[in-house]
Amino acid sequence: MADTGSFLQARGVIKRFGGLTAVNKMDFDIERGRIFSIIGPNGAGKTTFFNTISGIYRADEGSITFQGNRIDRMPPETITAHRIARTFQNIRLFGSMTVVENIMIGAYTRLKQTPLEILFRLKRFKDEEQHAEQHAQELMEYVGVHGLGNELASNLPYGAQRRVEIARALAAEPELLLLDEPTAGMNPHESEDAMHLFRRLRDDLGIAILLIEHDMRVVMQVSERITVMDYGEKIAEGEPKEIAANPRVIEAYLGRGAASGLSA
Amino acid sequence: MNTHLHESLDKLGKRLNAGRVPYAVSGVLLVLGTLLVYHSPRSILSFLVFAISVSMVYFLKMNKTVKLLLAVFIAVILVPILGARNIFYLEVIFQIAVFAALALGLNIVVGFSGILNLGYVAFYAVGAYLWGFFGSQQAFLLHAIPGTAPLDTPFLLAPEWFYIFIFLGIIAAAFVGLLLGLPVLRVRGDYLAIVTLGFGEVVRQLVNNLDKPINLTNGPQGITPIQRPPLPQGVVDVFNAIVEPIVGNKLTISEFYNILFYFIALVVVIAAILVTQRLDDSKIGRAWTAIREDELAATAMGIPANKMKLIAFAVGASFAGGMGVLFAASRTFVSPDSFNFMQSIGVLTMVILGGVGSIPGVIIGAAVVIMLNLQILQSFSLYLSQLRQSEAVIPIINFAWKNLSTQLDPAKYQRLLFGIILVLMMIYRPAGILPAARRKRELKNMDAAPEIDPPAEPATSDKEQNNG
Numbered sequence: 001m002a003d004t005g006s007f008l009q010a011r012g013v014i015k016r017f018g019g020l021t022a023v024n025k026m027d028f029d030i031e032r033g034r035i036f037s038i039i040g041p042n043g044a045g046k047t048t049f050f051n052t053i054s055g056i057y058r059a060d061e062g063s064i065t066f067q068g069n070r071i072d073r074m075p076p077e078t079i080t081a082h083r084i085a086r087t088f089q090n091i092r093l094f095g096s097m098t099v100v101e102n103i104m105i106g107a108y109t110r111l112k113q114t115p116l117e118i119l120f121r122l123k124r125f126k127d128e129e130q131h132a133e134q135h136a137q138e139l140m141e142y143v144g145v146h147g148l149g150n151e152l153a154s155n156l157p158y159g160a161q162r163r164v165e166i167a168r169a170l171a172a173e174p175e176l177l178l179l180d181e182p183t184a185g186m187n188p189h190e191s192e193d194a195m196h197l198f199r200r201l202r203d204d205l206g207i208a209i210l211l212i213e214h215d216m217r218v219v220m221q222v223s224e225r226i227t228v229m230d231y232g233e234k235i236a237e238g239e240p241k242e243i244a245a246n247p248r249v250i251e252a253y254l255g256r257g258a259a260s261g262l263s264a
Numbered sequence: 265m266n267t268h269l270h271e272s273l274d275k276l277g278k279r280l281n282a283g284r285v286p287y288a289v290s291g292v293l294l295v296l297g298t299l300l301v302y303h304s305p306r307s308i309l310s311f312l313v314f315a316i317s318v319s320m321v322y323f324l325k326m327n328k329t330v331k332l333l334l335a336v337f338i339a340v341i342l343v344p345i346l347g348a349r350n351i352f353y354l355e356v357i358f359q360i361a362v363f364a365a366l367a368l369g370l371n372i373v374v375g376f377s378g379i380l381n382l383g384y385v386a387f388y389a390v391g392a393y394l395w396g397f398f399g400s401q402q403a404f405l406l407h408a409i410p411g412t413a414p415l416d417t418p419f420l421l422a423p424e425w426f427y428i429f430i431f432l433g434i435i436a437a438a439f440v441g442l443l444l445g446l447p448v449l450r451v452r453g454d455y456l457a458i459v460t461l462g463f464g465e466v467v468r469q470l471v472n473n474l475d476k477p478i479n480l481t482n483g484p485q486g487i488t489p490i491q492r493p494p495l496p497q498g499v500v501d502v503f504n505a506i507v508e509p510i511v512g513n514k515l516t517i518s519e520f521y522n523i524l525f526y527f528i529a530l531v532v533v534i535a536a537i538l539v540t541q542r543l544d545d546s547k548i549g550r551a552w553t554a555i556r557e558d559e560l561a562a563t564a565m566g567i568p569a570n571k572m573k574l575i576a577f578a579v580g581a582s583f584a585g586g587m588g589v590l591f592a593a594s595r596t597f598v599s600p601d602s603f604n605f606m607q608s609i610g611v612l613t614m615v616i617l618g619g620v621g622s623i624p625g626v627i628i629g630a631a632v633v634i635m636l637n638l639q640i641l642q643s644f645s646l647y648l649s650q651l652r653q654s655e656a657v658i659p660i661i662n663f664a665w666k667n668l669s670t671q672l673d674p675a676k677y678q679r680l681l682f683g684i685i686l687v688l689m690m691i692y693r694p695a696g697i698l699p700a701a702r703r704k705r706e707l708k709n710m711d712a713a714p715e716i717d718p719p720a721e722p723a724t725s726d727k728e729q730n731n732g
Binding site: 152 | 542548551562564
């Protein structure tokens with residue numbers, strides 16, 4: 001369709017909740033294989049925008065295209081099939097299932113087994129299940145939770161749950177990965193590991209990553225481009241250095257007058 | 265107190281499963297149970313010993329082939345022969361099989377997918393009335409006033425059609441399940457429970473009132489006679505030749521039908537178990553569990569939640585449809601009374617009691633409820649009424665049994681009893697008798713579990729999800 005050159009492209013996206021405009025006329029572009037961040041104060045509309053991309057919310061106005069396909073009218077499961085996967089701000093693993101099963105659920109859109117193959121346990125089904133299980137284990141190793149496959153997801157410590165959630169998203173074989181505050185609640189050592197993982201995802205697998213992040217240290221170190229949101233609108237966009245020096249950004253974070261105080 | 269109990273149960277379990285002990289225990293129990301039932305076929309105690317010995321074969325750790333052979337021996341040889349001694353047992357086992365299949369079907373909807381369905385018995389009615397209509401004379405009585413059937417009315421179909429109608433019942437109920445699923449998917453939680461409850465009542469009222477303008481269901485009187493599948497005389501003779509010397513008497517035709525329906529129910533319930541197990545351990549079953557756990561996250565993982573819920577409804581309903589056909593034929597009679605709300609609750613009770621989401625659990629649940637209903641409460645009632653007629657007096661308080669009120673009849677307190685049992689279960693064992701357990705896979709790298717820091721306090725957990 002229109003402009004096949006771009007990877008993810010949002011134009012004039014508006015999302016309202018009653019009288020509140022949570023996302024207002026967002027224009028937004030992501031290029032293939034790079035790490036982007038969205039930052040902004042609490043309530044700026046970052047997660048709402050995320051949910052609009054991944055299909056959990058439907059945009060009231062505007063368009064979102066991904067690799068040439070309009071995705072803003074698709075339900076979330078179709079968007080995942082189009083290779084956008086995500087994690088959640090407040091970890092949403094399937095607690096009563098094991099880690100391996102959680103990751104195999106991530107691969108749902110990639111499994112081709114039919115009811116007939118399932119009921120009669122045909123060879124194609126067995127092969128596919130075995131392959132999915134093996135792939136899940138490789139992903140566990142990749143994100144650093146190997147050996148925990150048979151643990152119930154709810155029994156894992158916090159940091160490991162975050163990793164499993166990323167592994168689950170990776171099982172969908174995404175080309176764009178949406179991570180909602182992936183280092184929240186991590187200690188500096190853990191977030192260092194996480195940053196390392198993000199870079200590996202980009203460099204080894206060529207996955208583009210869109211981060212929502214509060215930890216400025218992580219944002220500044222890992223992202224190639226940053227978008228700043230406040231009151232539902234994009235107030236700045238640029239490379240980390242530009243953003244750090246942008247007076248509007250400092251104002252949004254620290255309040256009016258702070259920018260002049262800092263630059264003085 | 266609870267942990268103490270658990271510890272001693274654990275110890276007992278370990279002792280029972282050591283070395284050759286399980287073979288000895290289940291063997292001795294099985295022989296004992298068989299002899300007891302054979303010797304005193306009317307005693308509830310001997311039946312319980314037999315039931316426990318059968319469950320031991322399932323639960324104790326033994327070689328899989330041994331278990332399978334024992335199970336086949338029990339199901340194909342032991343039960344029919346013991347059943348011939350007291351045909352009532354076959355009735356009990358038949359009902360357990362029927363309700364086990366219903367519970368398995370409801371378990372797919374409630375247990376796996378987490379959709380509360382309070383009108384499940386409607387699907388059972390669909391199957392029952394399907395064969396009730398096509399397997400009886402009803403098609404020729406469409407314009408007759410209920411109860412005025414001429415004696416020479418022919419049957420619509422030959423009795424052999426029964427076997428085909430088991431499959432048709434499965435398909436019809438699955439279709440009705442889809443129909444119910446479509447509107448139900450728009451509502452959630454409490455509202456969904458109400459809608460399904462309403463659906464169950466709608467179906468019951470339909471069969472209750474569809475005797476006019478054309479008489480499809482014969483109204484509250486129900487349809488009878490409904491044909492049973494044919495019994496070839498040759499099979500009857502052979503079986504009688506084998507069984508007569510053991511049992512001591514020839515079996516009547518109706519007793520033969522008990523044995524036949526036992527076998528058909530067994531086949532259907534085994535099919536239901538296989539289907540449930542295989543769906544559970546596949547992409548479909550994982551999707552159901554994911555939807556139950558967190559529907560939003562499930563859709564974000566690419567699971568089409570509505571489609572999967574529809575499949576759950578259809579598969580769950582299909583079990584009930586198949587068993588409905590069997591029920592109609594075995595009773596030769598269907599009426600709206602068999603499909604009331606309490607029946608739906610009864611099946612739900614089996615699922616909750618046995619263990620929501622657990623396949624062996626819901627089967628045990630069905631067995632416990634049916635045995636309590638048909639056997640234990642009844643025989644307790646009988647015992648009390650015998651006491652009433654005797655001259656016995658309770659010492660110390662000097663209470664004569666014959667003064668005991670006739671209102672005190674345990675069989676009448678069935679629902680109270682189930683209520684109490686359910687409340688106690690919810691307090692002490694909320695996951696059921698045999699809770700569902702996730703399958704452990706044989707994974708590599710199991711020895712290399714890494715050291716992981718203790719859970720850090722999530723710094724942002726108290727923030728709202730959607731306002732970021």
